[in-house]
Amino acid sequence: GFFFGKEIKEKLGDKVPVGLIVTAVGGTKVAQWLDPASVSANPQIATQDASTAPGTMYNAWIAPVAGCAMRGVVWMQGENDRTSGQQVYYEERFKLLINGWRKVWGMGDFPFYYVQLANGYGAKQTTPGETATDMIIREAQRLALSLPNTAMVVAIDALKAGDSLHFSNKELIGKRLALIPRAREYGESTLVYAGPMYQSMSISGNKITIKFRDIGGGLVTSDGKDPVSFAIAGSDKKWYWATSAQIDGDCIHLSCSNVSSPKYVRYAYASNPVTNLYNKEGLPASPFTTEGNQLPVGVVTDISQPYQNSTASRINICKDGVFLPNGQSVSGKVLPVNNLFIIKSVNRVEKHIRTK
Template sequence: MRTHVLLVLFLLLWAGCTAEPATNITVPALFSDHMVLQRDRDVPVWGTADPGGRVTVTLGDRQTAATAGPDGRWQATLPPMPAGGPHTLTIAGAETLTFEDVLIGEVWVASGQSNMEWSVENSNDAAAEIAAANYPRIRLFDVRHTVSSTPLDSVAADGWRVTSPQTIPSFSAVAYFFGRTLHEALDVPIGLISTNWGGTRAEAWTSRDGLATFPEFQPYLAQLDSFEVPLQALQAHLLARYQERIQTGDAGYQADVPWFRPEADDADWATMTLPTLWEQAGLDGLDGVVWFRRTVDLPAGWAAEDLTLYLGAIDDADSTWVNGVLVGHTNSYNTERVYTVPASALRPGRNVISVRVVDTGGGGGIYGEAAQLRLARASGASRSLAGPWRYRVGVRVDDLQPPLRLQDYPTALYNGMIAPLIPYAIQGAIWYQGESNADRAYQYRDLFPAMIRDWRQHWGQGDFPFYFVQLANFMAPQTDPNEASAWAELREAQLMTLALPNTGMAVTIDIGEADDIHPRNKQDVGYRLAQWALAETYGRADVVPSGPLYRSMTKENGAIRLAFDHVGGGLTTPDGAPLRGFAVAGADRRFVWADARIDGNTVVVSSRAVADPVAVRYGWANNPAVNLYNAEGLPASPFRTDDWPGVTVNNRTP
């Protein structure tokens, strides 16, 4: 028997050693020049080849091999390596794939919806940040939007890029500022994989396995299975049909004199002061097409040369004409519009700028900074375009049959934008999402942890670090201590997710913007996420990862004493003002504004109007005024001590 076993083992080894070199080797888009591989961890390398072929993977003095199975798939594993490089990675069979400038360092996945997708070029101090982005050891990998009904083998991407002023503008600002902070603190290469899609929901980023315990999603998965064509093809077809309906239904295009023509009569159009989201200027709830027109008088000298038209950010898409000449078209909501206006389109005196804005969800309009709205000469002289513009609605999408938002289907983005990244070796993930799940915040208490566990299970790297951003303050400032807020409940669901091991939450309740769901301060967001990584992942004992997080309450003498974790160097108010944002309630569950004071590492809350307080809330609103911090300058998370039913308690159906 022993002899038989040894013979079988010998034959297996002999067969592996004598396998023919593989032909038709392919690897996923993740493997390219300039890639970063995770240090100090096994590094899977995988792909396809003709069945039975042998593939040899070499990096420096490390070498490993694999044989393609009957389905053509192969996977080899490089041993753990220290930070360093550059190296050359070769994947060899009958032919050889060679990848140059490969670094070993820290790899992080950055995912979520629009606030993670938000680009450096549209964030605070964009010009200075872009000019300073000379970090050859920070590498960027950007995954294109992809939906799929089944897990894909490779993401749609253009490979890894070296960070520079040329490559950074369109990259995720949060991911970049997070990675830059780590790079400066650790002095090792950083690889950032950005995979996100604005306006999307957590269930779309979760696999079928992860959603197995959610009966409310099963009908959507069944519908997904019923589609007779791949989801990517269906998405392209439906989007094309929808855009065609918007085009044919747009009064601006169907008018006898189209509204982009300078001679179109706009005398009876309404006026809107730009920049602004149109929801804040009388068009609340409008999704569709709005046309904007502005007349500019130009001297002959200006009209004789090419000019540059700056329109700032526009949500979602625009087409822009000057005197009836199309000068630019952009489909991205987070890209600053900069269009060249040729001299041939200009004339001395009256010139008409026409901007057709299409928005199919959320805020819409020309909403950047006032200073961005201008018409400029090459010399630097410019004319401001901020102020009154004529506008008229071209079409409301409510009047059209909307397309299926395939990116909202459960599993669609996991299949297309997460599964193909697995099993690439990573250190961890950062996440900024939740706005699109706020109306189902109680469900998010279960859904968000389920998604995290799902990613970890599929990646097979244990409970890797998962750090996320709590929703920022947004909408009208709070005035009522009893405000019912789905966003407050979503923040609570995020806070509760810290019960999962190896998670952390960056609080941003102090850096949002009342009138913009996309706050421009992404530097602090990335920095605060990085504090969690430095403290918890990299063991920096001198780093406090978070602002104060509520731990417990004690009733005493008509007051409530609150204890916190992560007090750091102590509790404080950075503005020196009394504590704000605390409310207290008795058994009647009616909250009143409370007096709150710092007492050591606790906060004591009371109100003369509530003799026997039973519950405290802090920052419980869409946009609360709060000022509790630790000495490290990190804000406390909003919280409540009660568990009284909220406004989203019964919402589970998308």
């Protein structure tokens, strides 16, 4: 926040006084920052994560300033959600937070600018099919750009050797964050403020074309070599590194000698990926996957018994926003499902089925 404000002040000079209201608290989950109306309308959140008291940080830190005149919000959070077993809910909760705060302030869709979860501090990615909870958070943050008047800083290159969980180069990210209001609120309309963002994919035979937006002066690599960290899979979801990746205008053409019928692409889909794709303005490309909603989609035609397991038994069914009690059955009904997943922990297995 400090470097964000400092950069804004230095670039605007004395033209626009800038004040910051700092309400940052480390070690928190996104659900703790939800406004009371969002918490009341979503009672399932407390059931999903018994260790989190939804809304507590909002009540302590946001409620006292709610309604104060302001221009917008800058946000950086997500580390605690990636390791809590709650990462699959992040997109929903983050969007609830943005929409909820906007309703509280009553200023319409005020600017909400945020920092995507940075790269991890562990070993660099070596296998293309790495499973990373970090990426669930990053992808959720990328998808939150579907909300109006939002923008995101990519920080996939922020953590350097010697850093721990949090990157030490706060100035780098503060300056990137400041680019957004400079371009969108403070008159520097030609300023490039976003890195390359996945837009679409097309497939022809064994070749894939990925199209990007926000390419600024053009797609480049930081080391002058071909783009790396692209993984390709067919319908079997067996991942292989792309054996060819070529920049062509706002597109990258990909292929893999191990995948004759490609269907999916991932870029930098890991806790600590090796990346080199930027625009000419020096802003990194966002990690992404083309898998869409990674949770299965289908129809539940009959649920007559709670889910049973040797270590636990609980099935939670969320229908029309109502979370049914543990063990309650739903039988003889057709329920369209948009999320179906199992969360494993030390002492329980929970199967959650959330209907559209």
